[in-house]
Amino acid sequence: MNRQDNQQTRASVFDLSYSQLEARMQGLGQPSFRARQVWQWIWQKGCPDFARMTNLSKELRHRLAQELDLRLPALSGLASSRDGTKKGLLSLYDGQEVEWVLIPDKDHFTLCLSTQVGCSLGCTFCSTGRMGFVRNLTSGEILAQVLIATQVLEEARSSWPLRNIVFMGMGEPLLNWSQVHKGLTILRDPMGLGFSHRRVTVSTVGVPGTLTAFAQTGLASLAVSLHAPNQALRRQIMPAASRLLPLSDLMDTLQAIPLKPRQRITVEYILLGGVNDGLNQARDLNRLLSRLKCKINLISFNPAPELPYTAPDPDAVAAFEHFLRSKGQTVTLRKSKGQDIQAACGQLRNSPGRSNAGSALEPNMERGMHAQT
Numbered sequence: 001m002n003r004q005d006n007q008q009t010r011a012s013v014f015d016l017s018y019s020q021l022e023a024r025m026q027g028l029g030q031p032s033f034r035a036r037q038v039w040q041w042i043w044q045k046g047c048p049d050f051a052r053m054t055n056l057s058k059e060l061r062h063r064l065a066q067e068l069d070l071r072l073p074a075l076s077g078l079a080s081s082r083d084g085t086k087k088g089l090l091s092l093y094d095g096q097e098v099e100w101v102l103i104p105d106k107d108h109f110t111l112c113l114s115t116q117v118g119c120s121l122g123c124t125f126c127s128t129g130r131m132g133f134v135r136n137l138t139s140g141e142i143l144a145q146v147l148i149a150t151q152v153l154e155e156a157r158s159s160w161p162l163r164n165i166v167f168m169g170m171g172e173p174l175l176n177w178s179q180v181h182k183g184l185t186i187l188r189d190p191m192g193l194g195f196s197h198r199r200v201t202v203s204t205v206g207v208p209g210t211l212t213a214f215a216q217t218g219l220a221s222l223a224v225s226l227h228a229p230n231q232a233l234r235r236q237i238m239p240a241a242s243r244l245l246p247l248s249d250l251m252d253t254l255q256a257i258p259l260k261p262r263q264r265i266t267v268e269y270i271l272l273g274g275v276n277d278g279l280n281q282a283r284d285l286n287r288l289l290s291r292l293k294c295k296i297n298l299i300s301f302n303p304a305p306e307l308p309y310t311a312p313d314p315d316a317v318a319a320f321e322h323f324l325r326s327k328g329q330t331v332t333l334r335k336s337k338g339q340d341i342q343a344a345c346g347q348l349r350n351s352p353g354r355s356n357a358g359s360a361l362e363p364n365m366e367r368g369m370h371a372q373t
């Protein structure tokens with residue numbers, strides 16, 4: 001999140017890891033406990049101004065303000081759905097924009113956040129994929145979505161807390177692994193944002209090497225965007241992802257991930273009308289997953305004008321789900337939310353050049369997404 005300020009480039013404080021902040025503080029001749037104090041002001045208290053960090057000396061506050069940028073990206077659009085879903089649009093320092101979605105569930109919200117502007121993988125059922133890849137988000141830009149979504153809930157006086165974070169918005173998280181890793185570390189840090197492992201999920205199509213590296217960190221739960229029960233169909237609907245890690249290699253990699261007794265990998269399967277929603281595909285899927293400790297998340301496709309698919313027939317969805325359950329699979333059928341504001345699964349798509357200054361409610365702000373609200 002580097003920005004040009006008065007001819008100088010100040011690093012965004014939100015892009016620093018704890019050790020990087022500590023090194024900065026040492027450079028200013030400060031003991032390491034000062035780094036801890038600043039860290040808590042930033043991540044736990046959401047302090048928007050160095051001048052308000054009252055347990056630091058006035059001189060240190062001044063030096064920090066000279067060296068580090070404490071501004072968050074601007075919330076340039078906010079849309080609210082009839083079902084309570086909220087979609088936010090962030091304007092980044094270079095004019096790029098990304099979307100995040102707050103999804104209500106019983107008594108809390110889940111935040112679906114983005115990790116890239118656009119996506120290079122071009123899955124054929126995903127609006128984000130139509131944009132192509134623009135750039136990776138920094139760890140600070142990823143976490144800014146958490147901070148701003150929290151502010152939105154506070155300003156709305158929501159009695160429901162933000163409880164879960166899912167990395168399922170725009171972009172493939174594991175193609176931006178270094179920044180996602182840094183962001184996850186701060187998200188989980190008890191002195192940072194303090195989310196527990198089971199409250200954070202990263203969704204990926206599967207990236208060779210990085211998938212195993214992510215699983216080994218234990219920083220978050222794993223969800224895999226599978227969407228097809230065989231390589232031929234996966235190649236058809238997810239051409240780049242199926243080349244990146246062919247289905248048989250993906251399954252081998254998943255089966256090699258050690259899981260705790262009650263831990264499961266979530267398998268995401270978007271049902272596309274007449275494409276992958278037949279009983280033959282349900283049979284193939286059951287066979288494919290027979291040796292994997294997993295739960296299956298079925299999602300009905302949300303049609304969008306730019307995408308070449310239709311929603312599945314409700315009877316086909318019911319039959320697909322019933323078959324898998326009859327074989328002993330754990331299945332949930334996710335009800336998409338936020339369709340009226342284009343915030344549902346597969347619908348996030350940033351629209352460059354769109355003008356929506358201010359935080360006005362825009363019932364039809366654009367949408368775009370990885371694959372799973």
Ligand code: SF4
Nearest residue numbers: 119123126129171370
């Ligand atoms: S589904 Fe995910 S990986 Fe595929 S194009 Fe969309 S954002 Fe990229």
